Amino acid sequence: MGIWMTGGILANANNTLETAHLFIDNGRIARIVKGDTAPDTTGHEVIDASGKLVSAGLIDMHVHLREPGFEHKETIATGTASAARGGFTTIACMPNTRPVIDTADTVRYVLDKAEAAGRSRVLPYGCITKNELGRELTDFAALKKAGVIGYTDDGVGVQSAQMMKDAMALAKSIGLPIIAHCEDNTLVEGAPVSEGEFAKKHGLKGIPNESEAIHVGRDILLAEATGVHYHVCHVSTEMSVRLIRHGKQIGVNVTSEVCPHHLLLSDEDIPGLDANWKMNPPLRTPRDVQAVIEGLEDGTIDMIVTDHAPHSAEEKAKGMQLAPFGIVGFETAFPLLYTKFVKTGRWTLRFLLDKMTVKPAEVFGLPWGTVEEGAEADLTVIDLDTEKEVDPAKFLSKSHNTPFIGWKLQGWPVLTMVAGKVVWAD
Known part of the structure; x- marks a missing residue:
């Protein structure tokens, strides 16, 4: 039957x-x-x-399921249930758990938990460096054999250019991509929001746009040198869009993603010191919002992801300065974008679907994302x-x-x- x-x-x-x-x-x-x-x-x-x-099942190539180690925020079971409710059939989970996903055993743990949950399909990333400390590369070959689809230290940027170049060369040799959280730590330490009027008004240190763009520019040059497929996480600034556009124009194998909140909100929308508006990258200026929208529309940015980042109410209640970065995204992503871009006539329905199904599948070589016989x-x-x-x-x-x-x-x-x-x- x-x-x-x-x-x-x-x-x-x-x-x-x-x-x-x-x-x-x-x-x-x-x-x-x-x-x-x-x-x-x-x-x-x-x-x-x-x-x-x-539609073809939605695909989200940047999520945080928190397990192992942070089960008070989310588990693989609750995270995949949330993803399924949001229409996502395939999700790629970041490795900044505790322990981090830097060994084959942890990869297998995640895959076994996902299979037991029986909801959305889970594709794990492995860490670039051991414990995400930026000091020593993980065993890329063993992680690939265990089932990872790429390497990232998401949550922190790889601060050493030499370490990143070595990682790219190794990833290229075994045919998997490098996925980069782009952030220069020397520019962001202790800052909870973007550098701008909101930060000034509330006496907060600001995260400057160049903290992201510096790593984007550096890594595009390293990707050109090594030939690796280099993917930029959660693009949020006009500077980054400009650099990625140039990288594509000169033939670098660079792809990128953007989140719904960076397409819809700027720092001018933050109503007060509510930490539910605190995420990393932070909300930027209206000019940056326009730049990432246009970057998505002209193909500079390839796909939409949620960066689903759950935290408990107690953690977020610590306030803008002390609360952790991140917002949940699975269950609101499609309705937000459909209502704000398709219903208003800026995008076609097909354009939105392509950015959430066809493009992520194409970029990462996945066998899903289409509705067709077979x-x-x-x-x-x-x-x-x-x-x-x-x-x-x-x-x-x-x-x-x-x-x-x-x-x-x-x-x-x-x-x-x-x-x-x-x-x-x-």
Whole structure:
């Protein structure tokens, strides 16, 4: 017995919408029947997706699941449940756990936990350096064999140019990318927010834009020298966009990502000393927001990620100076972007979907991200019409740290399927 998903709407590459019925068998899309007339579904399970958007499962290449070590913030089980509710079928988790993911045993721990949870598919990154201390490279070959898809010290920047060059050369030799958190520590120590009017008003040390861009520029030169695939995390400044654009123009294998909050918010939007508005990179100026939007639109920035970074209410209650950086993102990402960019007419629906499905799959060589016959049945069904308020109390994540409380949004996922199995449904 297979599954018929009937009456859904596909957003085509030419920005048209059409009704389609999908037959799913053995975890794959076996048949697509287009048109309003439903096929004979006798003898099969039926999922009625009438009037709802059917997309390839969303892919998020930058998330924090916190386990092992920080289970009070999130676990692999709660994190993947939250991801599934947000429509994400594949997520790539960062290694800044405790212990960090710098050994094959820790990689296997994460993969086993994810398999047991049975929700979104989890792809782990391994650390560039042991314990993310920037002093000694990890065993790249052993980490690759265990299942990592790339190397990053996300959470901290690799401060030594020589260490980063050595890492790039090694990653290139075994065919995996370097994923970089770009931040010069000498410019940011003790600063909780971006350098600007908000920081001045509240007497806070500011994080300057060049703290990110310095590493972006350095690493593009190193990537040119080594030939590695170099991927820039959570781009937030006009300077970084400019450097990445130039790198692409001269043929460097550089790709990049941006988060919803950096597309939607600037430091001028921060209402006060609420640490739910504290993230790293911090919210920048309106000029930077415009630059990252334009960078995404012209292809300089390749994809959208959430940087889902859960923290407990007690931790965030410590205030802007002392609270940890980060906000949750799984369950609000698509509705935020659909409401603020597609509903307003700036983006097409197909453009948004491509940045959350096709492009991450292409950049990282993943076999998902499309709705076509023969493809694995990773699917997200989305209600584009119903408006709801962001209510963190209803999140499946263990943590509720978001600046978007009370925002009224459309475009809410209602069903998520991984390899033909429904892993979440409203």
